[in-house]
Each structure stands twice: as C-alpha cells, then as structure tokens.
Amino acid sequence: MSQQLAVGIDIGGTNTKFGVVDRRGNILCQDRMSTKAHEEVTMFLEELHQRLSKLIDQVGGISNIKGIGVGAPNGNFYTGNIEYAPNLRWKGIVPLAQMLQDLFGIPAVLTNDANAAAIGEMTYGSARGMKDFITITLGTGVGSGIVANGQLIYGHDGFAGELGHVIVIPGGRYHPGTGARGSLEAYASATGVTNTALELLEARPDEPSLLRNHTREEIDSKMIYEAAIKGDKLAMEIYEYTGKVLGEALANFVMFSSPEAIVLFGGLTQAGDLIMRPVRHHMELNLLPIFQNKVKLVFSELKESDAAILGASALAWEMKEA
Known part of the structure; x- marks a missing residue:
C-alpha cells in the first residue's frame, strides 16, 4: 500500500478529537470522545482504539496509515510522554506514544497540543511557506x-x-x-x-x-x-x-x-x-x-477544531520519513 494517510489525535482536557488525514490536509473521517470520562489512561485508550479502528477500516485498513501523531497537554516530543498535565485526570508521567504504538502496531509520536497546532498552520494554514x-x-x-x-x-x-x-x-x-x-x-x-x-x-x-x-x-x-x-x-x-x-x-x-x-x-x-x-x-x-x-x-x-488534528498528522509524516 502507498501509505498516504496519517492519524491525528488532539487530546484536550474535556474532549479528544481524532481523524484520518491525507497529505493535502483533508480530514477524511473523524470522531470525538470524552477525555475526562476515564480516570485510568488504559480505559481511555481502550475506547480510543475501538473508535479509531473503525475509522482506519473505513480508509482501507492499517496498511494505509504511515503513523499516528498526537497533540496533548504537557506532551513531550522527545520522550513521547505526557508529563504532569494539570488538566488531565491521569497524573504523573504517561508514556502515551509507546502505548499507542503497542496498541496499533504502527509508529506514534507525541507533542504539546499548541505545538501540534503550529505544525498544522505551517503545513496547511496561514503560515504555509x-x-x-x-x-x-x-x-x-x-x-x-x-x-x-x-x-x-x-x-x-x-x-x-x-x-x-x-x-x-x-x-x-x-x-x-x-x-x-x-x-x-x-x-x-x-x-x-x-x-x-x-x-x-x-x-x-x-x-x-x-x-x-x-x-x-x-x-x-x-x-x-x-x-x-x-x-x-x-x-x-x-x-x-x-x-x-x-x-x-x-x-x-x-x-x-x-x-x-x-x-x-x-x-x-x-x-x-x-x-x-x-x-x-x-x-x-x-x-x-x-x-x-x-x-x-x-x-x-484552519478551523479551530481541525488545527491540532492536522498538525499532529503532519508530525506523523515527518517522523516516518526522518
């Protein structure tokens, strides 16, 4: 498969939005779920895996996906961890990128949510070029x-x-x-x-x-x-x-x-x-x-609701090709 698609995930304190994105910045399908409904990150990831897998199936399966990019509060690009995020229920250090990689079997990368939005702006928005x-x-x-x-x-x-x-x-x-x-x-x-x-x-x-x-x-x-x-x-x-x-x-x-x-x-x-x-x-x-x-x-x-999803997906392509 050509792997011309990537997953972008935007984790907010209240809701998590995610979608499958093509190289031109079109969000082919997307969904959202509650972030704060899950006290344990494992339960959150279980629901995310279930919902996101349905979207991935809609676009031809996991072999079409280059990787997963995530924007999250206190997301550390270097470690792939969410570290002591004050507005999330999961406390301490959460190795989210590794957990996603283990769940889906494809590379995952994480950054701060505002940084993901900046990458989205540079790739698809007002800051192109x-x-x-x-x-x-x-x-x-x-x-x-x-x-x-x-x-x-x-x-x-x-x-x-x-x-x-x-x-x-x-x-x-x-x-x-x-x-x-x-x-x-x-x-x-x-x-x-x-x-x-x-x-x-x-x-x-x-x-x-x-x-x-x-x-x-x-x-x-x-x-x-x-x-x-x-x-x-x-x-x-x-x-x-x-x-x-x-x-x-x-x-x-x-x-x-x-x-x-x-x-x-x-x-x-x-x-x-x-x-x-x-x-x-x-x-x-x-x-x-x-x-x-x-x-x-x-x-x-960019639509505010799309910026971090788009940026996170662009981050996934950069990671894969590095």
Whole structure:
C-alpha cells in the first residue's frame, strides 16, 4: 500500500478529537470522545482504539496509515510522554506514544497540543511557506508554538514556547492553575477576559452596562463580545485592555525571534477588530524601530477544531520519513 494517510489525535482536557488525514490536509473521517470520562489512561485508550479502528477500516485498513501523531497537554516530543498535565485526570508521567504504538502496531509520536497546532498552520494554514512565525491560541488558556528557521522550537527538554505563562504584569492577577501572578494567560484568555469584566463591574458600580443584566456566574467571553458589538462602553473597554496586554506581550515575542508573522487562533479571535485593532496598535507602539511594521498579524485559516488534528498528522509524516 502507498501509505498516504496519517492519524491525528488532539487530546484536550474535556474532549479528544481524532481523524484520518491525507497529505493535502483533508480530514477524511473523524470522531470525538470524552477525555475526562476515564480516570485510568488504559480505559481511555481502550475506547480510543475501538473508535479509531473503525475509522482506519473505513480508509482501507492499517496498511494505509504511515503513523499516528498526537497533540496533548504537557506532551513531550522527545520522550513521547505526557508529563504532569494539570488538566488531565491521569497524573504523573504517561508514556502515551509507546502505548499507542503497542496498541496499533504502527509508529506514534507525541507533542504539546499548541505545538501540534503550529505544525498544522505551517503545513496547511496561514503560515504555509514561512520559516519564522509564532502561533498564539486564545482559548480557555493561551497556548503557543514558535517556529524559527523552519523548525519548531522544543528546547532541551521538549517544553519550550510556553508564552502563555510569561509574566506580563509582575505581581498581577493570580492564576489558579499555576500559582503564578501576572501571566499572559491570566489576562488574554477567554477566562482572563471574563475576569477583567468582573473586576471592572465591581470597581465601577455606577457605570451602566448590558453585563449588569446578568449574574457574575453567567458572564462569559461570548456575552462580553455580544455586549461590545452592541456598543456597550464597558465591554469595549475590556477588549481595549485585553488587546493592550496582549499587544505588549507580542512586542516582546517579536523582539525575541523576529517572526515573519504571528498567527492568532482560538475562540477570542472571533471578536475580530475589537481585539485585533488594540493588539496591533500596542504591539507596534512597543517595538524598536527595526522591528516595526514588519510582522504580519493574521488569523488562522484552519478551523479551530481541525488545527491540532492536522498538525499532529503532519508530525506523523515527518517522523516516518526522518
């Protein structure tokens, strides 16, 4: 068989998505399952094997598959292990790549979920043909992947590129997941946007806002966006502030690796110019002249749900041919 297909698996804290992908980036078939339903990784893999085997049968069997690529939280490319992932039920070190290889009988490779998305962007998305770029995922958290000189940066231990945990406001907002204060993720994630809204509503009790029609528990980033597009001043200020924090952080990232582009994706990017305009303004404002007006800020061309699956599958082809 020609083995022109690969499997991509995206393991998230809540759901796991997986699919069979061809070399052009077409996901031929895909499925999803709950990640958190299984306390033991062996039970998780049992269900995954059962579901994924059905997809592999649909495309002509295992002899058509070059390998399996996985994007997972705290996934270490060098070891193939998931290491101490805070948002997964399986604690400690999980040798996931080896376990998949044993189950399916074909090579498997693992990397961090944000790195997998970066590879997907480079292979199939907005960063096609680029050798230097950064991807930033603005979702529940802030993920990132750094590509320099055509290579994904892993660092000496496999965990390089955690830009979401860079401290941008020393002594700032507490991050319950890491214990850090003032990290980018505490401000520029969907969770961070919600917390900014709650802080402003509390600090300005007399300022009118559509958000006051809801309880604190009801307010989320989607609600803030809907208020902002209706012209709600407080909601628009939330995006201005978030864009300022993110733009200043991106200026630092630009001066570190001088990328051709920064590719933004994730739920927060759906706010479009509400977030992009202040991000661009504050990034340029904080760059040295030699870096100004050189870096493209672009949205991902990939469906958010597909990016990590595609990236993981591309990783599988690279591994096989290396």
